[in-house]
Amino acid sequence: MSIDRTIVDHVARLARLELSDEERDRFTRQLSALLEYFAKLGELDTEDVEPTSHVIEMANVVREDRSGPCLPREAALADAPEQDGGFFKVPPVIETEPQP
Amino acid sequence: MQTARAWDTRYARGGNLPPLAGLPVAVKDVICTTDFPTTCGSRILDGWVPPYDAYVVTRLREAGAVIIGKTNMDEFAMGSSTENSAFGPTRNPWDVSRVPGGSSGGSAAAVAASLAPVALGTDTGGSIRQPAGFCGIVGLKPTYGRVSRYGLVAFASSLDQIGPMTKTAGDAALLLQVLAGRDVRDSTSADLPVPLYKEALNGGVRKLRIGIAAEAFGEGLQADVRHAVSTASRVLEKQGAELVDVSLPTISYALPTYYLIATSEASTNLARYDGVRYGLRAASTDLYSMYTKTRREGFGPEVKRRIMLGTYALSAGYYEGFFLKAQRARTLVRRDFLHAFERVDLILMPTSPTVPFRLGEKVEDPLQMYLADVYTIPVNLAGLPGISIPCGFADGLPIGLQLIGRPFDEPTVLRAAHAYEQATQWHVRRPPLDGATKPPATRSGTSSAGKPPGKPARRSAKQSRAKRSRAKPRRRS
Known part of the structure; x- marks a missing residue:
């Protein structure tokens, strides 16, 4: 399984991660080596094997639909990098994200 | 210290104390x-x-x-x-x-x-x-x-x-x-x-x-x-x-299985570090670059590597071959253990x-x-x-x-x-x-030479016996 810089750039975009040129080179190299090793899984016959997402047997966990105590607004905002009028404040959202 | 003192006082008064x-x-x-x-x-x-x-x-x-x-x-x-x-x-x-x-x-x-x-x-x-x-x-x-x-x-x-x-x-x-x-x-x-x-x-x-x-x-x-x-x-x-x-034939597959599952889960769990609600925020004029720059400055190399690996394993075209394959392999690893535990109490x-x-x-x-x-x-x-x-x-x-x-x-x-x-x-x-x-060299383990300098001997006779076969001379640097 080989990975090139185009794939690394695509994945970095998906992960919202800006990489330096040095990191792009390094990750291209290291991820290729790791995926080559991980290809070992191909040896396993998993044809009729169910995937495991969780090891505990668990039915749906439900509770009564009643409101309880929750985090006060001031506490939730206490460590916000920027806030305004009781809200988290962020830079403009609309039409700023370049299309993939 | 205050809390500890409060417990001391309560103990001195003979009060009931919680376990810790x-x-x-x-x-x-x-x-x-x-x-x-x-x-x-x-x-x-x-x-x-x-x-x-x-x-x-x-x-x-x-x-x-x-x-x-x-x-x-x-x-x-x-x-x-x-x-x-x-x-x-x-x-x-x-x-x-x-x-x-x-x-x-x-x-x-x-x-x-x-x-x-x-x-x-x-x-x-x-x-x-x-x-x-x-x-x-x-x-x-x-x-x-x-x-x-x-x-x-x-x-x-x-x-x-x-x-x-x-x-x-x-x-x-x-x-x-x-x-x-x-x-x-x-x-x-x-x-x-x-x-x-x-x-x-x-x-x-x-x-x-x-x-x-x-x-x-x-x-x-x-x-x-x-x-x-x-x-x-x-x-x-x-x-x-x-x-x-006992036999655990699939444990040699556990490492790739784990690193695909753990990095995939991590890549989604760590999506929350976006500079919006808490923690670091990098200065930027638009939202997208706020995310990418915050994460570039905030995460170290190993975290970035794992986010990349997990995002890749979950992305379109690779999900079946990597993430889902790993989840199926996980079933086999678990099965091996449960099978062994039909015959033994511990491994x-x-x-x-x-x-x-x-x-x-x-x-x-x-x-x-x-x-x-x-x-x-x-x-x-x-x-x-x-x-x-x-x-x-x-x-x-x-x-x-x-x-x-x-x-x-x-x-x-x-x-x-x-x-x-x-x-x-x-x-x-x-x-x-x-x-x-560093601990001084001991060869036989029967002397007190193995004890740390300036500290009381802690090894009992029983321990010395147990140690005998394992003791090796230590390299001094």
Whole structure:
């Protein structure tokens, strides 16, 4: 399984991660080596094997639909990098994200 | 100190005391505390003070424990050496040129060096057991679901578990008693009765069937570690346990399985560090570059590497071949263990394939670093309880013995660990604490030459006997 810089750039975009040129080179190299090793899984016959997402047997966990105590607004905002009028404040959202 | 004094006063008055009254506990910095910042070893959470305590922290406080501080760790618990901390590495108290293991390396080193009598760690692929083994202490990863993760900063949610790091199995039992149980705020915490762990300690290992899998003693296992672990299995056999050969044919696939599942889960869990609600925010004029620049500045290299790997494994076109394939392989690994547990009560293997390695030795080669967890990872995939206890030394460096139990059978795991401690004295040994002097060479183990300089002899006659075959001359530097 080989990975090139185009794939690394695509994945970095998906992960919202800006990489330096040095990191792009390094990750291209290291991820290729790791995926080559991980290809070992191909040896396993998993044809009729169910995937495991969780090891505990668990039915749906439900509770009564009643409101309880929750985090006060001031506490939730206490460590916000920027806030305004009781809200988290962020830079403009609309039409700023370049299309993939 | 105030809290501790208050307990002292109450004790002097003869009042009833909760089980951990006045006990100092160090807490891994991935567990939320309202009175200490919780950084996860990351620049992105530098200085962040959580608005609530984790369930385990609340339980500790209710039991009278005093949280004395937070311990260093690999960033977001990703690593096997505690070198991936944004705040600098932790060193191994037995040899400061070596790593303490990871990711709970700070907790392990703190307990080994007696900075705290007990600590909390977390274990996603070995992060309690591997550093416990490297630092010569006891580390218990409970069954998945035994301890609530409410207030634990998530790494890989289908694998993460909180557990005690202590000097003895008895202390681990004491702490687990306080930590374990159902918590409505963590839907994965099991609604099962919590046994009395302390009562389970005694009783020995007579008639206990202990499985040994040849697959866990193969290529890559250091000779000294193999010898110490085999010797430990014979100690248990001598105490009345029956050693049974079992087969775990798929554990060699556990490492790739784990690194695909854990990184995939991590890549989604760490999406929350976006600079919006807490932690670091990089200056920028638009939202997209706020995300990407914040994450570039805030995350270290290993975290970025794992986010990249996990995002890749989950992305369109690769999901089937990587993530789903790994989840199917996970079923096979778990099946192997459950099949073996039809014939045995415990499975014994090394905690790590090697003794602690040198700082910097594996930093540039992620795969070599990942291989440090080859024996601990399968246990997380299968969701089982596992403990690491000290079982010897090679060149003055600790070796860990791993005992793995059936789901929710922590009592048997603790009982066997306690029995082993009664027959040996490895768990009593402590590193020299001047930071420079290394333990002097001992060849026969019968003299007092093995004791740390300036400290009282701690080895009993029994311990000397146990040590005889393992003692080796130590290189002086």
